[in-house]
Amino acid sequence: MSIPLIQKIRVGSYIMGQRLKGVEKYPLVLMLEPLFRCNLACSGCGKIDYEDDILNKRLSVQECLEAVDECGAPIVSIPGGEPLIHKEIVGIVEGITARKKFVYLCTNALLLEKKLDEFTPSDYLTFSVHLDGLEEHHDRAVDQPGTFKRAVSAIRAAKAKGFRVNVNCTLFDQMNADEAAEFFNFASNDLKVEGITISPGYAYERAPNQEHFLNRTKTKQLFRDIFKRQGNNKWQFSQSVLFMDFLAGNQQYQCMPWGNPTRNIFGWQRPCYLLSEGYADSFDALMRETRWDDYGTGRYEKCANCMVHCGYEATAVTDVTSHPLKALGVFLKGIETEKPMAPEIPLDKQRPAEFVFEGLIKTLSQKKAEQEAALKSEQGAKTTSNAA
Numbered sequence: 001m002s003i004p005l006i007q008k009i010r011v012g013s014y015i016m017g018q019r020l021k022g023v024e025k026y027p028l029v030l031m032l033e034p035l036f037r038c039n040l041a042c043s044g045c046g047k048i049d050y051e052d053d054i055l056n057k058r059l060s061v062q063e064c065l066e067a068v069d070e071c072g073a074p075i076v077s078i079p080g081g082e083p084l085i086h087k088e089i090v091g092i093v094e095g096i097t098a099r100k101k102f103v104y105l106c107t108n109a110l111l112l113e114k115k116l117d118e119f120t121p122s123d124y125l126t127f128s129v130h131l132d133g134l135e136e137h138h139d140r141a142v143d144q145p146g147t148f149k150r151a152v153s154a155i156r157a158a159k160a161k162g163f164r165v166n167v168n169c170t171l172f173d174q175m176n177a178d179e180a181a182e183f184f185n186f187a188s189n190d191l192k193v194e195g196i197t198i199s200p201g202y203a204y205e206r207a208p209n210q211e212h213f214l215n216r217t218k219t220k221q222l223f224r225d226i227f228k229r230q231g232n233n234k235w236q237f238s239q240s241v242l243f244m245d246f247l248a249g250n251q252q253y254q255c256m257p258w259g260n261p262t263r264n265i266f267g268w269q270r271p272c273y274l275l276s277e278g279y280a281d282s283f284d285a286l287m288r289e290t291r292w293d294d295y296g297t298g299r300y301e302k303c304a305n306c307m308v309h310c311g312y313e314a315t316a317v318t319d320v321t322s323h324p325l326k327a328l329g330v331f332l333k334g335i336e337t338e339k340p341m342a343p344e345i346p347l348d349k350q351r352p353a354e355f356v357f358e359g360l361i362k363t364l365s366q367k368k369a370e371q372e373a374a375l376k377s378e379q380g381a382k383t384t385s386n387a388a
Contacts, residue, residue: 003195003238004123004164007075007102014074015321025258025287027073028314031273033264034059034092038082040108040142055081057265061091067263068096070283077104077128077260079273084111090118097124104128106168108142109151112158121162128197128238129155131167133175133183141172155191166195166238173218177225184226184235195238199309200247202274215305216297216344220249224337239309241331243316247307249341250330251316255296255306259314261286271295273310275302277354298345301353 011028018026037055059067068076076096083089084107096103106128119125132141135148158165167187171180187193200219227248237244246253257272267279268286275295280286296311297303303311320327330336 004102006123010100010102011074011317012321015317025256025292027071027259027261028317029075029077029260029310030068030071030073031260031262031310032059032064032067032076032078033080033262034064034078034083034086034089035081036265037085038080038108039085039110040082040144040147054265058086058088059263059265061088061095064092064263065095065099067283068099068101071261071263073101073261075102075104077106079106082108082111084115090115093119093125097122100124102126104166106130108147109154110147112154113150116154116158116161116163119163121164123164126164126166126194127155127158128166128168129193130170131183131187132170132172133179134186137175137179137183140174141170152191155193159192165191165193166197167191167193168197170199170201171219171222172201173222177222177229180222180226181229181233184230185233188233188235193236195236197238197309198244198247200307202306202308216307219247219305219307220341223247224249224335227335228337230334239313240316240320240327242319242327243309243313245330245335246312246316248335248337250336250339251319252342252345253312253315253319254298254345255303255311256314256318257295257311258287258290258292259317260310274306274308294351297350298347299350301350304347304350 015028035055035058036050078089078092083105086092089105093103093105102124104126107130109127109129112127112129129151130142131148131151132138138148138151139145155165155167169183169187175183184196187196200222223244227244242251245251255272260273261283262269262273263283267281268283269276270278270280270286270290271292272295278290280289294300295303297306
């Protein structure tokens with residue numbers, strides 16, 4: 001089963017509880033980034049282009065668990081960087097699962113096989129292994145030969161030990177529909193992973209390779225072409241059926257960035273995991289003070305081509321709970337691949353992009369350094385006082 005029944009029940013109950021309380025904006029998945037450091041340097045990544053002093057910083061176990069409690073989302077995704085580099089990642093995961101939260105630990109799997117014995121299999125823990133297609137495509141995407149074979153070996157080892165595993169695949173324009181379908185068949189039938197998390201790549205403004213990101217029209221047509229090739233193959237996706245229908249151009253959705261809030265070494269990131277245009281000191285401040293209506297396709301130039309799950313899955317899940325019969329119809333009939341697509345959101349009124357990253361990160365780095373210096377000074381004063 002791509003999503004455990006207990007997870008479906010808990011998430012459904014959580015959503016209904018928020019609605020009964022009259023809460024309009026609430027989180028579904030906490031994107032918890034305990035570090036930015038990675039042991040790969042993928043050309044499409046916009047998360048690792050920082051100075052060493054930033055890459056060397058970590059969130060502590062306490063900071064991570066405080067973020068989980070503060071946010072309250074039923075699911076916690078732990079991306080990075082590479083989370084398995086974090087020396088306290090086991091404690092972070094155990095602390096979250098002890099709270100009966102569902103953890104998706106995102107990893108390139110280079111360290112996974114070595115560290116498997118440190119974790120305990122659970123319905124609350126899923127290793128989400130990054131695979132961008134079969135060997136040729138994946139190794140080219142991550143710029144390191146042999147990575148695919150190591151990831152596949154780690155997946156098989158994790159499955160053999162009883163862990164839940166899914167694969168997280170980002171599609172660029174380098175893989176056609178036949179190749180994507182072949183990869184889905186491999187993941188489902190050979191690796192037998194619990195599910196596939198799929199999304200088009202987002203054009204991070206600082207990503208080294210900008211030419212291979214898909215625009216919305218190409219994304220929709222690619223997914224339609226992929227679904228045409230599914231046939232009788234049972235692909236298990238770790239996403240709602242209406243999100244998959246959205247990727248194929250059959251739903252007109254606006255993103256809900258508050259559905260997947262991000263907490264990292266700088267604080268609570270505004271407005272979402274993909275855009276870094278400010279930080280809040282608390283989750284409450286993030287929700288209250290962020291100008292949510294300034295972001296999204298048709299509203300902001302940087303969001304024009306985004307169809308990524310961390311922005312739109314929350315919208316799709318909300319639609320599923322609001323219109324279960326529509327979702328059931330798509331599930332039973334399959335994804336439409338021939339009829340006209342839903343109208344696209346007009347872009348003529350979107351505000352121009354603001355490039356604030358450099359100044360923002362410089363300010364945040366200085367602030368972080370000042371906080372650490374003050375803490376060391378305080379600890380030094382206490383040590384001196386105790387010695388006296």
